[in-house]
Amino acid sequence: MTDCTTADRSLVDRRIDPAQLSPATILLIEIALAAGGFGIGTGEFVIMGLLPEVATTYQVSVPDAGNVISAYALGVVIGAPIIAALAAKLPRKTLLLLLMGLFAIGNFASAMAPGFLSFTALRFITGLPHGAYFGVAALVAASMAPPHRRVRAVGRVMLGLTIATLIGTPIATFLGQLMSWRAAFFMVAAIGGLTVALIAIYLPKDEVAEGASIRRELSAFGRLQVWLSLAVAAIGFGGMFSIFSYIAKTTTDTAGLPTTMVAVVLALFGIGMNVGNVVGSRMADYSLNGTIGGVLAFNVVLMAIFSLTAHNPIMLCVCVFLTGCGFAACPAVQTRLMDVAADAQTLAAASNHSAFNIANALGAWLGGMVIAAGYGYGATGFVGSVLSALGLVVFLISVALEKRTSRR
Structure with missing residues (x-):
């Protein structure tokens, strides 16, 4: 349960x-x-x-x-x-x-x-x-x-x-x-x-x-847990977009693969998203918080490995597939937002997708900064690792506050 x-x-x-x-x-x-x-x-x-x-x-x-x-x-x-x-x-x-x-x-x-x-x-x-x-x-x-x-x-x-x-x-x-x-x-x-x-x-x-009423829906933004959950989505999952935004150039320039392989790598990412969605949904029905925290912790390690091995075509494909699997936490985050919003669920549930678009913009922006600084396309994984770690910290704070409130 x-x-x-x-x-x-x-x-x-x-x-x-x-x-x-x-x-x-x-x-x-x-x-x-x-x-x-x-x-x-x-x-x-x-x-x-x-x-x-x-x-x-x-x-x-x-x-x-x-x-x-x-x-x-x-x-x-x-x-x-x-x-x-x-x-x-x-x-x-x-x-x-x-x-x-x-x-x-x-x-x-x-x-x-x-x-x-x-x-x-x-x-x-x-x-x-x-x-x-x-x-x-x-x-x-x-x-x-x-x-x-x-x-x-x-x-x-x-x-x-x-x-x-x-x-x-x-x-x-x-x-x-x-x-x-x-x-x-x-x-x-x-x-x-x-x-x-x-x-x-x-x-x-x-x-x-x-x-x-409009007032009741707006009350969602008066709940700290709603803001913390949105922050987990906006920060913690920016790493996925940091890698994905520049995956084409990483494939050709860093791994040295031909342009024709970009479509294959993108397909691996898509397959990973589908696998993650199915498996993650089942995992979250048993442990909602465990799934979110576990995926974030997994991403911290995975994305660092991505940067260290992006020059290797096989490891690039494996890491891209597993990065797509990180979508496993998305249905869980969506459901957690619905839970913590109480009777203002519509606004909270809809805002989740605003948060993920912020993650998209944040990840692409920070990834671009690292590339422009001369660290190469493979370094986008380190950006993702840092963002995942920050998201995990926010999530752990959220859970700790939730437990503290529950005890009271």
Whole structure:
């Protein structure tokens, strides 16, 4: 059973009675929610492989075109808490339909954008529903699961995101390179539209929880444990992004592998994410805190080994796969946030994805600084090791304070 002292809190807000749903219906609901994650993951990462085509279309440099990635990430960071708070009085089904509808429209409009400024603005708008969707979808999945299987339910929803890195993004990238980068965003918009249809068909209508309000959701930010959990995500998992952001150059320049091997290394990372998601979800249902702390400690050692052995092609592939496995803690962190937020779960759950986008920016920035200082691409692993260690310290402080409060 979960070792979190507040493990039962996320079970209080059951807006959908799982007793009235068959296992097949619950599975279809989870598939519908995961489809949205698949679309979001594909839309977020496909642009990275199509930047040269976008730059050519709008006659800007590739670095300037990269600003659209930052615009999307900024939309995620800003949109998640704001939407979660403002939508406090909306049924979760209605909110999910609105969020995925906005995502689908945003991607369709992105594909039609006439100029670079409008394209950048549309990527920002499209990023707004990202965090809130995952947060609400996780809450719905957890509310339909028994206490000892909550994290696995959350993991199945997040499986859409991890599968996107392995299948959705490569397919969309290939389509974009074969036809036009605009075709890739039309594809993502279609996935968003399909998700809207699936949620509308399979997810039962739910009632708004009694006492739900913007003020109650904002109370999440008055809880120290919420801030500490967000800090664990924002700091502790920046190392994954420090390595991943520069993995292509590490593969070719440090390990000396041909450019054709970059796709293989990226695939290993994606496979690792999927393995980590499945295994980590099961581990966290037995020990939520143990999984988070264990993965962070594992990453401290692993990422240091990555830097020491990045010149070796075999070790590079092994370490990249295991770095992807670090995603094992993500469903656990999501669930812990839902626990410590008590009756302000929507805002806390959505903010988790803002924290992970901060981790993305922080890891890439610090990794870039180390590379610019002349330490080489392999040194990004040392950055990840330090960030993981800092995240572990924050997590241990969080657990110690939680135990102290529980004793009182």
